[in-house]
Amino acid sequence: MLLRPPVVVRFFGAAASSARAGPSRSYRSAHLFHATSTTRKPLTILALESSADDSCCAIVDSERKIHANVVLKQHHINATQGGINPIRAQEAHERNVPLAIRQALKTANMTIGDIDAVAYTRGPGMYGCLCISASAARGIAAANDKPLVGVHHMQAHALTPLLTEEKPPEFPFLVLLVSGGHTQLYWVSLADLFFQQANGSDATDKIGRALQLPDGDRGLGAALEAMAAKPPLPPFDTQPVPPMPLPMQRQKGTLAFSFAGVLSAVERKIAELGDPAVYDEARARELSRVWQELAFGHLGNMIGRYLDSDVAKADGDPVKGLVISGGVGSNLQLRKTLADLLAPRGIEVAYPPVALCTDNAAMIAWTAILRLQNGLRGEEPTLDIRRKWSLEDLYDDVPPEAYETVEKE
Numbered sequence: 001m002l003l004r005p006p007v008v009v010r011f012f013g014a015a016a017s018s019a020r021a022g023p024s025r026s027y028r029s030a031h032l033f034h035a036t037s038t039t040r041k042p043l044t045i046l047a048l049e050s051s052a053d054d055s056c057c058a059i060v061d062s063e064r065k066i067h068a069n070v071v072l073k074q075h076h077i078n079a080t081q082g083g084i085n086p087i088r089a090q091e092a093h094e095r096n097v098p099l100a101i102r103q104a105l106k107t108a109n110m111t112i113g114d115i116d117a118v119a120y121t122r123g124p125g126m127y128g129c130l131c132i133s134a135s136a137a138r139g140i141a142a143a144n145d146k147p148l149v150g151v152h153h154m155q156a157h158a159l160t161p162l163l164t165e166e167k168p169p170e171f172p173f174l175v176l177l178v179s180g181g182h183t184q185l186y187w188v189s190l191a192d193l194f195f196q197q198a199n200g201s202d203a204t205d206k207i208g209r210a211l212q213l214p215d216g217d218r219g220l221g222a223a224l225e226a227m228a229a230k231p232p233l234p235p236f237d238t239q240p241v242p243p244m245p246l247p248m249q250r251q252k253g254t255l256a257f258s259f260a261g262v263l264s265a266v267e268r269k270i271a272e273l274g275d276p277a278v279y280d281e282a283r284a285r286e287l288s289r290v291w292q293e294l295a296f297g298h299l300g301n302m303i304g305r306y307l308d309s310d311v312a313k314a315d316g317d318p319v320k321g322l323v324i325s326g327g328v329g330s331n332l333q334l335r336k337t338l339a340d341l342l343a344p345r346g347i348e349v350a351y352p353p354v355a356l357c358t359d360n361a362a363m364i365a366w367t368a369i370l371r372l373q374n375g376l377r378g379e380e381p382t383l384d385i386r387r388k389w390s391l392e393d394l395y396d397d398v399p400p401e402a403y404e405t406v407e408k409e
Contacts, residue, residue, distance in 0.1 A: 043372055046104070046115045046140070047365035048097065048133035051125025051153050053078060053089045055096035055133075057104040058361035059115070062369050064163055067108035069355070069362045072096040075215040083205065090128035097132050100361075101140075112144050117378065119361075119368035122150030123386030130385045138381035147378030149368035152394055156363035157325045158186055160352045163366040169350045173321035174306075176299065176338075178328040179221075183257045183299070185306065186391075187319065203263040204328055207291045210270055211284045219358075225331050228289040233282035241269065241290050246297050255306055262294045296337040304341060321348045330357040375404045 042062050049056035053074040059067040074092050078084055105111065120137035123130060134150075141148040158175045162168050172189040208220030213227060232240065247261045248254060266287055270276050273283045303322070306312055312319075322342055324335060329351055339349040356362060372378075379402055 041373075043116045043369050044110075044114060045117050045119050045149075045365040045368050045372075046101075046112075047119035047151075047361040047368060048101070048137045049121045049153075049359055049361040049364050050093045050097055050129050050133035051121045051123070052129060052359060053084045053092070054359045055093050055100050056359060056361035056364075057097070057100035058365050059104050059108045059110060060163070060362050060365035060369065062373065064366075066163075066362050067110065068104035069360060070100045070104045070107065071355075071358075071360055072100050075219060078219075079215045082209070084126075086126045086128055089126065090132060093129055093132040097136050101136065112140065112146075115144075115146060117141075117147040117149055117368065117372060118144075119149040119151055119364050121153050121156075121364055122383065123389035124153055125387065127385060127387040130387065134385055141378075142381060147372065147376075148381055149371055149376065150379055150383055151364045151367045151371075152389060152391065153359075153364075154184065154391065155394065156367040158188065158323070159367055159370065160325055160356055160363045161323045161350050162370075163362065164352045164356055165350055169321040169323055169348070172317055172319050173323055173350075174303070174319050175323045175325065176303070176329070177326040178299065178324070178334070179326040182326075183259075185257075185303065187312075188323075189317070203259045204291075204295065206263060207266055207287075210267055210276065211287060212279045213284060213288075219327065221328050221331065224288045224291065225333065227284050228292045228333065230285050232286055232289075236282055236286040241286055244290065244294055246294065246301055248298070248302075252305075255302065255309060255311060257298070257302055259295065259298070262291075262298065266291050266294070292331075292333050296331075296334045299334070300337055300341040303338065307345065307347075319347060321350055324349065324351040325357055327358045330354040377402055377404060 044059065044061045044067075047056075047058050047060070049058075055072040055074075056070060058069045061067065074084075074089060074096075077088050077092055081088055108114075118137045118141040120133045121130060122134065138148060140146070154177060157177050172187060175186040175188055177184045177186070204224060205220045208224045211224070211227070213220055213223040215223065231237070244262075244265055247258050248256070267276075269290070270283065270287060273287075274280050307319070322338060324338065328334060335349060335351060342349060351357065376398075379398055383397060
């Protein structure tokens with residue numbers, strides 16, 4: 001298989017266009033993406049992921065075959081804690097990560113001897129949780145003399161379609177990473193990955209808890225989607241809640257995601273329609289629908305605003321596609337909303353399978369393959385775990401000697 005070129009990450013905040021006067025620090029320091037080596041030998045990677053509440057192990061090869069993808073979830077624990085409790089999550093990872101490794105090797109019918117390198121999520125995420133898979137990966141790599149690769153979690157989400165799509169999206173394309181707590185928009189070209197929006201704080205999980213929805217097997221986002229898809233109950237079958245205004249309509253020149261106002265409006269409506277402490281099925285169905293319309297309408301509005309902006313024009317060639325990933329990226333209504341918005345522009349919408357929208361180790365393995373096939377020899381196990389890790393600083397602490405060949409600037 002012919003792998004697509006790697007990506008360099010440059011970070012831009014709200015004033016993206018003003019930052020283009022010179023190369024960013026990450027462009028100068030991300031040695032991986034300057035590597036002239038284009039090794040294409042077959043690779044099979046075992047990867048671990050435990051940045052939040054999912055204990056994951058996957059085995060993936062450079063022909064884009066996923067031999068195993070094990071995800072052990074903690075929703076039953078989260079339901080008793082009112083969300084992810086970092087200590088409880090770390091304790092669960094200590095139990096589950098070894099089980100995930102054993103299950104993945106068994107599913108793939110492989111041993112460590114069949115593995116060419118070991119990868120893990122080095123950040124961002126919950127520090128204690130990250131440490132579990134990091135320690136396991138480092139131990140496996142050291143004991144078996146395998147190359148070790150640390151991966152940026154959000155970069156892996158962004159590159160998932162290059163692993164999963166039968167017809168991968170053509171460059172350049174946009175990537176929308178949307179989860180229960182964060183929303184980010186990226187621009188991906190053959191050589192660069194531009195971060196166009198400041199981090200937004202999506203409030204899907206907060207709305208789910210305010211409506212007292214159960215976590216279920218797939219989390220609050222999936223529970224909210226299922227509730228919104230149900231037919232309305234009286235009185236909302238004949239008197240639906242009127243549409244609410246989309247946020248940031250007055251800030252015409254602003255490229256950013258903001259859900260604070262939407263969250264407040266829906267929370268006020270919850271109280272207006274009855275006691276917030278008492279579960280109401282009719283209210284839950286109606287306000288789940290209202291929330292989705294508001295949140296997804298806002299996402300579509302901001303993406304459209306970006307495409308019409310001077311920032312988009314400065315980025316070069318028009319985008320040819322939009323990739324949706326992250327936990328909320330599996331939402332069918334979100335996919336339809338954005339597909340309908342972008343179809344008149346000739347922009348296709350792509351998304352990974354539902355199982356790979358949420359956290360998984362297959363995406364970690366795939367990103368590690370790209371790094372190794374573009375010059376990385378391996379990393380030392382002494383690199384810091386990065387609880388907070390901007391894409392502006394992608395792999396800036398990996399020394400040049402970790403790469404085969406580095407171009408001179």
